Amino acid sequence: MTHQQPAEPTPESVSRALDALVFLGTELSGSDNDGPGEASAPAVRDLATHCRREADHLAGTLAAYGRTLGSLLVLDVVYDPERVDAETARAVLSDVLPSEARPCLTAIPVLPGSLGGRSPLALQGVSTAEPVVPADPDRFPQAAAAGVLVAVAGQFTDTDDDMVTQTSEVMDRVADLLRAHGAGWDDAVRFDVFYRAEGTTEGWAVNARERARRFMEPGPATTGIPVGFLPGRAKILLRTLAVRGARGLGLRSASWPSGHWDWPFHLPYKHGIGAASTVFVGGQVSLAPDASVIDPDDLAAQTTTSVDNILKVAAELGLGAHSVLRLIAFYRHTGPDDAATVRQVVQDRLADHTYQLTLVGLPYLAYERMVVEIEAELR
Numbered sequence: 001m002t003h004q005q006p007a008e009p010t011p012e013s014v015s016r017a018l019d020a021l022v023f024l025g026t027e028l029s030g031s032d033n034d035g036p037g038e039a040s041a042p043a044v045r046d047l048a049t050h051c052r053r054e055a056d057h058l059a060g061t062l063a064a065y066g067r068t069l070g071s072l073l074v075l076d077v078v079y080d081p082e083r084v085d086a087e088t089a090r091a092v093l094s095d096v097l098p099s100e101a102r103p104c105l106t107a108i109p110v111l112p113g114s115l116g117g118r119s120p121l122a123l124q125g126v127s128t129a130e131p132v133v134p135a136d137p138d139r140f141p142q143a144a145a146a147g148v149l150v151a152v153a154g155q156f157t158d159t160d161d162d163m164v165t166q167t168s169e170v171m172d173r174v175a176d177l178l179r180a181h182g183a184g185w186d187d188a189v190r191f192d193v194f195y196r197a198e199g200t201t202e203g204w205a206v207n208a209r210e211r212a213r214r215f216m217e218p219g220p221a222t223t224g225i226p227v228g229f230l231p232g233r234a235k236i237l238l239r240t241l242a243v244r245g246a247r248g249l250g251l252r253s254a255s256w257p258s259g260h261w262d263w264p265f266h267l268p269y270k271h272g273i274g275a276a277s278t279v280f281v282g283g284q285v286s287l288a289p290d291a292s293v294i295d296p297d298d299l300a301a302q303t304t305t306s307v308d309n310i311l312k313v314a315a316e317l318g319l320g321a322h323s324v325l326r327l328i329a330f331y332r333h334t335g336p337d338d339a340a341t342v343r344q345v346v347q348d349r350l351a352d353h354t355y356q357l358t359l360v361g362l363p364y365l366a367y368e369r370m371v372v373e374i375e376a377e378l379r
Helices: 011-019 047-063 086-096 163-180 201-212 299-316 336-350
Strands: 022-024 072-079 104-109 121-127 143-146 149-155 188-196 221-227 236-243 252-255 272-275 278-284 324-332 356-362 372-378
Touching (some): 022 047, 022 324, 072 149, 188 278, 272 299, 278 299
Antiparallel strands (some): 272 278
16 A cells, blocks of 8 residues: 655654543543443443443543544454454444544453453553544554554464564564554554463563564563463564654653663663653563562562552653553453452552553463563653
């Protein structure tokens, strides 16, 4: 597909685009909505009815900003693979969402049963004030731009190749999609990786170096999450959000607090990336600087440390708890009390501040005995 040459970014266009981003979670702190995992919410057996309810939830939030679902640049479907498959969810959402909504859609599998009795899926997203320009005619495009913003939907390959080979292939594809909109890896502010592995350090490290070699320092905020399921033979799913021009215009900053946790070998990513007014914090965990796990298997303690680490990263960029817009908490799900534990700890650490929240229950995290990882956006 031929793309019109994007307008050259300016300080004003970059700042305006980032100031206007709205980050949507599956639930809102302090609201009467108990969230997708609560048994108190009525069960809906009809998928279309449930998708309409989820879409209405997003639409209601966007209405407060004078926007509609057509402003979605990014849409994530957090789904239970035992109750619905990703392609069916996409097909139903295609019918449910208004035709003007053309977001980059990524389907993220959770541990079966972790969404509770209410639903097989939940929706979260990112809304922009500028028109969304899709990269292809698909209902849910592989990539889209909104001014200086470029989003790439979750990419994977259904081949028999090993994980490193698949990673290389998918990284090349994402690079091509970014390039079509005048962006590159050095414009990425958020880079998320979902991979099929057994929740061990070795499983995480096998393709970490292959991904990392594409980035110039300071790299984006990143989150790497092992999932127990991906479609077909896919071993890895990658997505990204980029801001054209922020680095070259001097509107990009990075955070790495002194004494903060680190990976077991050098990677180019930073814990926090500031782009104009907005800060993107990569997945924060309960690790020591030597990558050893603090409070092994203790969900409440690790959640406390993860949130506190987010606030340390944000503080270096001039923001505090009142600036949190959205948190996405990936946690090891063993029962219904786990989601409630994460939710309560987050609420305690952020006091009365209102923020969007998504809870993603998984069978394990990237390190043995690490049980939660939380990423965030702040302004």
